[in-house]
Amino acid sequence: MKYIFNEQIIDHEKALIHVSDLTLLRAYGVFDFFRLVNLQPLFFNDHLDRFFNSAQSLRLKCPLDRDKLKSMILELISTNQIQNSGIRIILTGGESHSGYSIGKPTLIVINEPINPLPKSHFSKGVKLICYEYLRDIPEVKTINYLMGIYKMPEIQAKGALDLLYHWNSKISELTRSNFFIVDQDDKIITPGNGILKGVNRKHVLHIAKTKYEVEERDLFMKELVNAKEAFITGTTKKVMPVFQIDDLIIGNGKPGPVTIELQTMFEKYVVEFLGSVQI
Ligand SMILES: Cc1ncc(COP(=O)(O)O)c(C=O)c1O
Numbered sequence: 091m092k093y094i095f096n097e098q099i100i101d102h103e104k105a106l107i108h109v110s111d112l113t114l115l116r117a118y119g120v121f122d123f124f125r126l127v128n129l130q131p132l133f134f135n136d137h138l139d140r141f142f143n144s145a146q147s148l149r150l151k152c153p154l155d156r157d158k159l160k161s162m163i164l165e166l167i168s169t170n171q172i173q174n175s176g177i178r179i180i181l182t183g184g185e186s187h188s189g190y191s192i193g194k195p196t197l198i199v200i201n202e203p204i205n206p207l208p209k210s211h212f213s214k215g216v217k218l219i220c221y222e223y224l225r226d227i228p229e230v231k232t233i234n235y236l237m238g239i240y241k242m243p244e245i246q247a248k249g250a251l252d253l254l255y256h257w258n259s260k261i262s263e264l265t266r267s268n269f270f271i272v273d274q275d276d277k278i279i280t281p282g283n284g285i286l287k288g289v290n291r292k293h294v295l296h297i298a299k300t301k302y303e304v305e306e307r308d309l310f311m312k313e314l315v316n317a318k319e320a321f322i323t324g325t326t327k328k329v330m331p332v333f334q335i336d337d338l339i340i341g342n343g344k345p346g347p348v349t350i351e352l353q354t355m356f357e358k359y360v361v362e363f364l365g366s367v368q369i
Contacts, residue, residue, distance in 0.1 A: 094199035112183025215331030238265030282306035319346030
C-alpha cells in the first residue's frame with residue numbers, strides 16, 4: 091500500500107515522522123478524513139477546503155498546494171485501488187528544536203480501509219452519554235481526540251456509541267460527529283457555533299432545508315426532553331438515529347420519520363452528487 095509523504099508517493103512502511111515532531115511531543119497538528127465511494131472521493135472539495143483552513147488556523151504550511159495535493163490524492167487512490175476505504179490527510183507540527191515551537195510540517199496522506207459500522211446502528215439507532223467538555227479550538231480539525239479515546243471504556247460499558255459534549259448548558263457535538271434534534275413541530279435544530287462544521291452536516295442541512303424548517307443556533311441541554319427525534323451526521327455515520335441520551339429515551343425509542351427520511355434523501359443525494367461533480 092502506498093501513502094503520500096510530503097511531495098512523494100511512497101510505500102507505507104517508509105512514512106515515518108521524526109521523534110521531535112510537535113505532533114508527537116505536544117499533539118499539535120491537523121487532519122481531515124473523507125470516504126471513497128467506488129474509488130471516487132466524496133465531498134472532496136469541502137474536505138480540502140477544511141483541511142487548508144485548519145492548517146492556516148494552526149499556522150502550518152502544507153508542502154503541497156491545493157491543486158497538487160488534489161492530483162496526488164487522485165493518483166494515490168488509483169494506485170492503491172482499495173474499495174471501501176477513506177483518505178486521511180495529516181499535517182504535523184514539524185520537527186521542533188525547543189519542543190514547543192512549530193517546525194516544518196510533514197504531510198502524510200493515508201489511504202485506509204473503512205470497517206463498516208453495524209447495520210443496526212443505522213436501522214435502530216445508537217445511545218449517547220452526555221459529557222461536559224469543550225474541544226480545544228473547536229472549529230479546527232486538530233488531531234487531538236484525547237477525551238473521546240480516554241472515555242472509551244466507560245462509553246462501551248454503558249452500551250453507548252459516543253459522548254455528547256456540552257458546555258455551559260449548551261450542546262456542541264459528539265467526539266467525531268455533529269448533533270441534531272427534531273422538535274415537536276418537526277423543526278430540525280443543530281448547534282451553530284463552537285463546533286467542527288462537519289462536511290456531512292453541511293450537506294444534510296442543505297437537503298433538510300428543501301423539506302423542513304432548520305435552525306442553526308445554540309441548543310440547550312434542557313431542550314433534549316422535548317426532542318421528538320435526534321440524529322448525528324459524519325463521514326462514516328452518514329445520518330444515524332439516536333434513540334437514547336443518558337437515561338432519556340428519545341421519542342418512542344425508535345428512529346423517527348424525519349430521521350428516516352433524511353437517511354433516504356442523503357443516500358440518494360450522495361449518488362447524484364457523485365454523478366454530477368467535476369473533480
Ligand atoms: C469533532 C468532530 N465533529 C464533527 C465531525 C463530523 O465531520 P464530517 O461530517 O466532516 O465527518 C467530526 C469528524 O470527524 C469531528 O471530528
